Amino acid sequence: MEHGGAREGEEKLRDFSYSANPYRPPxxxxxxxxxxxxxxxYCNERLENDIKNKLGIPQDVVITAGITEQIQIIITxxxxxxxxxxxSTYGEYVRTARLLGSDIRIINNPDPDISELTPSRGDVLFFANPNNPTGKYYRYVNELVEQAEAKNFMLILxxxxxDFVDSVVPYEINDNVVVMRSFSKAYNLSGIRIGYAITSRPLADKFRDMRLPWGIGTIGCAFIEDILxxxxxxxxxxxxxxxxxxxxSETTGLRTDASYFLASVGSATVAVKRLKENGILVRDCSSFGLTDAIRFSIKRKKDNDLLLSLLRELEVRPPGYVSFR
Known part of the structure; x- marks a missing residue:
């Protein structure tokens, strides 16, 4: 399973494959x-209550070592x-399900209508919103949440x-919904594995029993305290x-609701190679089933200007299979 972010030996490259906030918190x-x-x-219970109070929600909060641990707990x-x-979404859902021997149905459309998403009774739907790598935020999320309860399937959002979405559609979390969130992206802290799930009290208690003991460590606790x-x-x-x-967006014609853009370039492999030769690291989206596309994050102006000059040579264009209408 591939993820974004520079590897050892790539530290000198300008890393546009990593889609977090480019600014470091003080x-x-x-x-x-x-x-x-x-x-x-021993900080989980206290911080879970602090997060719950800040969000002003009746549901329970479960702190985890990032969303990756949440996925493992939920699928287990x-x-x-x-x-x-x-x-065409975050690959850990499928990888973990297959690793644990679970049955999984794949939806091939990278930009599905809500009618394509409704699972059968008892199924568990993973849905990233905004989606990665397309960057699209789906405003039918409230309808999807209502369908989860009405049709009795589990919705994992x-x-x-x-945090990067301009206008978020409100919805009421019910017992058929788990919301997974991370502090890593908005606060540029991917090396500090901290996240949380929002769900009903019965499920939250089960998840706490299954999570890794002391998974986030005292460093993670200290960061959550400052974030709050x-x-x-x-x-x-x-x-x-x-x-x-x-x-x-105005320069390239590309659209996104997130902190990264998806761009069609003809051949992702060729584009990634050419950009790397010019000191730029972007994400090859072939692993998402999009062999014609790259994903690049939004950085500071100086870095963005350099990338834009190179993208003009590649003649990037919006992917025809994702609509932002």
């Missing part, structure tokens, strides 16, 4: 210094059920990139990202 040093690394991290718990996933106190960094950095997103 509390990084403080959190690292404050973490009590000599102690076990529901392993005897059938899972449903898009082909992956909202790893929800943040009043300025996120809003300020998101405004800069939105400005660059509009500028890139």
């Amino acid at each position: 509390f990084v040093k403080r959190a690292l210094e404050r973490a009590k690394i000599e102690r076990y991290p 718990y529901f392993r005897k059920k059938r899972f449903v996933s898009l082909r 992956d909202e790893a990139f929800i 106190k943040d009043r300025k960094f996120l809003s300020t950095s998101l405004e800069k990202i939105r400005y660059e997103r509009r500028r890139i």
